[in-house]
Amino acid sequence: MPHRAKLSIRGLEMVFRAEGKETAVLHDIDLDVREGELVCILGPSGCGKSTLLNIVGGFLTPTAGSVTIDGEPVGGPDPRRIFVFQERGVFPWLTVEGNIGFGLGRLPAAERRERIAHYVRLVGLTGFENSYPQELSGGMKQRVEVARALAVNPDMLYLDEPFGALDSITRLVMRSELLRIWDAEKKTILFVTHDIDESVQLADRVIVMSARPATIRRVVTIDLPHPRDLSSRRYLELRDGIFEEIGLAHRI
Amino acid sequence: MKTRAFDRILWPALSTALVLIVWHFAVRWTKTSVFPSPLEVARGFVELARRGVLLRYAADSLFRVGSGYGLALALGIPTGLLLGWSPAGARAVNPVIQLLRPISPLAWIPVSIVLFGISNFATIFLIFLASFFPIVVATMNGVRGIPAMYLRAGRNFDLSPVARLWRVMLPAALPQVLTGLRIALGIAWLVVVAAEMIAVDSGLGYLVIDSRNAGKRYDLVVAAMISIGLIGVALNFSMRRVERLRSVRWGFRSA
Amino acid sequence: MSGSGLLLLMLFWSAAIRISHQTLLPGPLKVAAAIGELAQKGFLVKHVVASLFRVTWGYLMAVIVGVPFGIFLGWRRRAELAFAPLIEFLRPISPLAWIPIAILWFGVGDFGAIFIIFLASVLPLTLTAMNAVGRVTATHWNAGRNFGLSPADMARKVLAPAIFPQLIVGLRLTLGIAWLVVVAAEMIAVNSGLGFLIIDARNAGNRYDLVVAGMVLIGLIGLALDLAMRRLERLPAASWGYQTPAEVAA
Numbered sequence: 001m002p003h004r005a006k007l008s009i010r011g012l013e014m015v016f017r018a019e020g021k022e023t024a025v026l027h028d029i030d031l032d033v034r035e036g037e038l039v040c041i042l043g044p045s046g047c048g049k050s051t052l053l054n055i056v057g058g059f060l061t062p063t064a065g066s067v068t069i070d071g072e073p074v075g076g077p078d079p080r081r082i083f084v085f086q087e088r089g090v091f092p093w094l095t096v097e098g099n100i101g102f103g104l105g106r107l108p109a110a111e112r113r114e115r116i117a118h119y120v121r122l123v124g125l126t127g128f129e130n131s132y133p134q135e136l137s138g139g140m141k142q143r144v145e146v147a148r149a150l151a152v153n154p155d156m157l158y159l160d161e162p163f164g165a166l167d168s169i170t171r172l173v174m175r176s177e178l179l180r181i182w183d184a185e186k187k188t189i190l191f192v193t194h195d196i197d198e199s200v201q202l203a204d205r206v207i208v209m210s211a212r213p214a215t216i217r218r219v220v221t222i223d224l225p226h227p228r229d230l231s232s233r234r235y236l237e238l239r240d241g242i243f244e245e246i247g248l249a250h251r252i
Numbered sequence: 253m254k255t256r257a258f259d260r261i262l263w264p265a266l267s268t269a270l271v272l273i274v275w276h277f278a279v280r281w282t283k284t285s286v287f288p289s290p291l292e293v294a295r296g297f298v299e300l301a302r303r304g305v306l307l308r309y310a311a312d313s314l315f316r317v318g319s320g321y322g323l324a325l326a327l328g329i330p331t332g333l334l335l336g337w338s339p340a341g342a343r344a345v346n347p348v349i350q351l352l353r354p355i356s357p358l359a360w361i362p363v364s365i366v367l368f369g370i371s372n373f374a375t376i377f378l379i380f381l382a383s384f385f386p387i388v389v390a391t392m393n394g395v396r397g398i399p400a401m402y403l404r405a406g407r408n409f410d411l412s413p414v415a416r417l418w419r420v421m422l423p424a425a426l427p428q429v430l431t432g433l434r435i436a437l438g439i440a441w442l443v444v445v446a447a448e449m450i451a452v453d454s455g456l457g458y459l460v461i462d463s464r465n466a467g468k469r470y471d472l473v474v475a476a477m478i479s480i481g482l483i484g485v486a487l488n489f490s491m492r493r494v495e496r497l498r499s500v501r502w503g504f505r506s507a
Numbered sequence: 508m509s510g511s512g513l514l515l516l517m518l519f520w521s522a523a524i525r526i527s528h529q530t531l532l533p534g535p536l537k538v539a540a541a542i543g544e545l546a547q548k549g550f551l552v553k554h555v556v557a558s559l560f561r562v563t564w565g566y567l568m569a570v571i572v573g574v575p576f577g578i579f580l581g582w583r584r585r586a587e588l589a590f591a592p593l594i595e596f597l598r599p600i601s602p603l604a605w606i607p608i609a610i611l612w613f614g615v616g617d618f619g620a621i622f623i624i625f626l627a628s629v630l631p632l633t634l635t636a637m638n639a640v641g642r643v644t645a646t647h648w649n650a651g652r653n654f655g656l657s658p659a660d661m662a663r664k665v666l667a668p669a670i671f672p673q674l675i676v677g678l679r680l681t682l683g684i685a686w687l688v689v690v691a692a693e694m695i696a697v698n699s700g701l702g703f704l705i706i707d708a709r710n711a712g713n714r715y716d717l718v719v720a721g722m723v724l725i726g727l728i729g730l731a732l733d734l735a736m737r738r739l740e741r742l743p744a745a746s747w748g749y750q751t752p753a754e755v756a757a
Contacts, residue, residue: 059404079410089401092502093423102419103409134502152409263589271593286611344512351513354729355722356687358694359702362709362718366531438599445601446691457604464607473607477600484599 005032006188007056007156012065014051024213025051029065031207031216035155038182038189040199042242043209049192050160052214056190057083057158069156079103081156082149086165090133090141090148096120097129099144103152119147122181139170146181156188163198175201179226196246200239201228208245218245288471293478296471305459306479313444313455314483316372320379321440328384328436329429332391333421342392349385357382357443361451375447375455382443383436390432394425427495427503434491441484456480533716541720550704554721555728557699558689561617565624566685572625573632574674578666580633581640591637594630602627602688606695620692620700627688628681635677639670672740672748679736686729701725 012029015022025048033039043049054060056067058076067074069081077083082103091099100119104112120129123143133141142162149157163171175198182189193199199206206220222238229235272290279289288296300306335342357378368374402424406416448457456476463472495504517535524534533541545551580587602623609619643666651665693702701721708717739745 057408059407077404077407077410079408081408083404083408085401085405088399089405091402091405091420091423093426093499102405132498132502259585259588263585264592267589267593287608344515346512348512348516350730350733351726353726354683354686354733355726356690356702358691359705359722359725361694362705362715363532363722366715441599442601446603449603449606450694457601460604460607464610470607470611477604480604481596481600485596488595488599 006035006037006069007031007033007190008066008068009056010066012052012055012067013063014048014055014060015063026055026062027213027215029214029216033188033190035188036186037204038191038202040203040206041190041192041209042196042199042206043194043214044211044246045194047209047211048214049209052209053083053158053160053190053192057081059083079152080154081158082152082154084145084149084157084159084162086142086160086162088165090144092133095130095132096125096136096144099133100147100151102148115151119151122150122184123147124177137170138166139174142166142174143177146178150181150185150187154187156190159189159191161192161194164194171195171198176227178202183226196239196242200235200242201230206242208242220245286468286470288474292471293474296469296475297478300459300472300475306475309454309456309459310479310483313448313457316375316448316455317379317437317440317444320376320444321383321437323376323380324383324387324436324440325433328387329391332388332429333395333417333425335388336392336395336425337417337421339396342396349389353385358446358450361447365451370451372452374451375444378447378451379440379443383440386432386436386439387429390435391425391429394428394432395421397428398424423499427500430491430495430500431504434488434495437487437491438484441480441487445480456483531713531715533719537716538719538723541714541716542724545717545720551724554699554701554704555724557697557703558693558701559728561620561624561692561700562682562685562689565621565689566628566682568621569625569628569632569681569685570678573629574636577633577636578640578670581637587637591634594633598630598634603691603695606692610696615696617697620689620697623692623696624685624689628685631681631684632677635681636670636674639673639677640666642673643669668744672745675736675739675745676749679733679740682732682736683729686725686732690725701728 009029009031012026013024014026015024017023029052041049041052051060055062056074058074058078058081091102094102097116097120101112101116104115107115116129120126123146125140125143125147128136128140133144136144145162146157163174166174179202191199191202200222203222206222208217208220209215210217220238220242224232224234224238276290279287297306335345360378360381361374364374364377368377398421402420403416406420411419444455445457445460448455449461452458453462456479459476460473460480463469463476495501521534521536524532542551545554580590605623605626606619609622613619613622647665647669648661651661656664689700690702690705693700694706697703698707701724705718705721708714708721740749
């Protein structure tokens with residue numbers, strides 16, 4: 001694995017100004033992400049981790065600091081780095097095929113069709129090509145969104161609590177699906193979540209954020225091989241470590 | 253509890269029968285000589301059909317609606333899109349809309365006569381005015397209600413502003429726009445009839461007024477009113493069919 | 508910021524008049540003068556009151572008849588199936604098309620106009636009430652039943668508060684309709700009121716400054732009525748029911 005960072009964040013600060021009030025949301029963020037890594041940004045809701053992801057994605061401009069990808073500063077949204085929202089990001093007026101093919105307008109028709117078919121298969125939605133999102137379950141809608149993101153062959157994927165709207169059983173399924181796809185496509189993934197288990201199950205490294213104004217409390221390297229055994233001692237150690245870091249009790 | 257198709261027909265049929273019966277006997281018992289009974293109205297229908305008047309006047313009214321409404325569509329949707337896109341523009345224009353809206357289109361009749369004389373154009377202008385505002389407002393609100401997420405996705409996939417307008421904004425706003433279009437069509441139909449009662453000499457509205465003035469033919473008056481109702485229902489029904497298309501159905505709460 | 512739009516409208520208006528070189532239609536200043544004239548001669552109050560009087564009566568009667576009937580239709584599915592199509596059929600018939608019948612039954616005068624306003628308002632109000640009842644979720648009904656509420660209590664504690672937001676919006680929109688219709692009805696069937704003023708000013712001497720003055724007054728009063736009703740929507744009893752601006756705007 002190359003040592004030069006794919007994504008490099010230095011001294012990031014974000015202050016929101018609204019109606020005379022200033023809210024500091026992010027403070028002094030320094031982070032490197034290597035190519036092909038799956039990094040989780042973990043923190044409680046509202047702490048600013050989505051803001052961080054939006055800045056990295058080019059949708060927000062930071063108050064201070066720099067974000068560079070492959071050495072270039074991030075100037076705005078870019079199809080090389082696709083953002084995946086929660087299921088509501090899927091376009092309801094397009095079919096599954098229409099959604100997945102959304103970013104492929106510039107390709108010749110035959111190649112486009114092939115790509116769409118490939119990604120329909122990859123995310124396990126064969127047979128639903130002509131269905132509309134309102135006919136699909138939450139998990140299926142999320143697969144559509146991931147397929148749409150992958151179809152344009154981006155370098156990086158940013159996922160903002162993508163499984164948040166799903167029930168916990170579906171979430172488990174989707175996590176292993178994500179890992180399967182990641183293994184097949186080898187993208188660099190930045191994944192925001194508030195779920196400690198999720199972060200330990202998925203990530204190579206977990207960036208634990210503090211509450212607002214968010215700083216990086218700790219970076220935990222998850223040295224477990226895939227597939228991860230969720231009852232292994234090492235998994236529980238790592239997980240409990242993060243629990244303690246955040247200051248949560250072990251009994252309720 | 254799904255409604256059986258049978259129920260959907262039975263109950264309105266019963267209430268319609270009830271209305272007709274009450275009507276018939278009310279006319280009988282009050283021994284009125286002027287107000288028509290259901291049978292007389294039915295005969296009036298036949299008479300109008302035979303004279304070819306019904307079809308001709310209906311076509312006149314529909315033509316006026318089509319022109320005025322079509323114009324309102326062509327101008328209103330782009331205007332609404334623009335206003336929805338630019339919040340500053342919307343804020344400036346909104347008070348103007350709020351001020352002009354409560355003015356009944358018919359109050360514009362004298363102005364329209366000055367501008368166009370007594371002619372088809374005057375009525376078409378009125379219909380245009382009446383339809384324009386609801387279409388603009390519905391389009392504007394449709395655009396403003398689009399979740400930011402869709403527009404962000406559009407930028408993420410490197411769409412040009414024009415492509416974003418066409419491939420994201422318009423489809424996302426379409427359900428709300430269609431509702432506005434349906435309501436505007438209903439308004440247009442109401443206004444054409446009213447305008448024809450005042451400003452021209454053909455059309456279903458004119459038929460209503462003329463049947464009374466030219467001989468107190470209330471049977472024809474009611475026949476004309478029923479025709480107006482039926483065509484209005486047909487127009488509304490067609491618009492609702494459009495709302496059921498799969499690419500817009502997502503935007504409508506299921507009944 | 509909102510003033511700038513109106514200012515632009517005024518400028519556009521006066522420029523349009525200037526450019527068109529015709530003497531009939533007035534510019535903003537002439538209209539303002541005409542309003543002053545009406546106020547001085549006492550006609551302003553007379554006509555405004557006449558129009559408001561008819562709207563109030565027709566509208567209130569429609570509320571008293573339409574809202575309970577609509578609630579009944581929303582509550583009993585069969586009643587809705589029976590009567591909703593009839594209402595949908597009557598709705599596209601312009602209230603003005605009822606004028607010959609109104610004149611037949613009530614003669615020319617206030618009653619006829621009030622009848623027209625009643626007709627124009629009762630149908631939308633019935634539908635609003637009916638739809639509002641339909642949107643009360645099963646969860647709410649079940650909670651009421653769970654707490655053992657009597658039918659009267661259900662009506663008071665569950666139904667009424669639940670439909671209130673929807674109803675208020677519907678009342679506001681219908682008042683707007685009533686205001687539109689009164690003006691139109693007055694143009695045909697009576698001899699006072701703002702609608703009459705417009706027609707009369709033209710017929711009795713091409714006083715287009717009075718015509719447009721009438722239009723401006725109609726717009727202002729309609730706007731005032733709308734704003735007054737919107738305040739009701741801010742009451743806590745109503746504001747919980749509005750999710751997005753899109754639902755409230757109309």
